[in-house]
Amino acid sequence: MKSTGMVRKVDELGRITLPIELRRSLDLDVKDPVEIFIDGDQIILKKYKPNMACMATGEVSDDNYSLLGGKLILSREGLEKLLDEIEN
Structure with missing residues (x-):
């Protein structure tokens, strides 16, 4: 500590x-x-940070995507933002 x-x-x-x-x-x-x-x-x-909160938008929803064994949670909007960042 x-x-x-x-x-x-x-x-x-x-x-x-x-x-x-x-x-x-x-x-x-x-x-x-x-x-x-x-x-x-x-x-x-x-x-x-509530469970299933999108790491990009903060949106909390059971419809969010859980990736990397739950280490990365993304909403549809957050996933689209991430893909845009990767492409650019």
């Missing part, structure tokens, strides 16, 4: 503000969902 050197206090309502540098590096935007895990005495925050 890598230390960021950033320390924040918990406020009266139990909130912690994530520094802008951290949010930018993790591509976290306002209202993005964050998944919370506990590992022993550690709290782990991870940007939430």
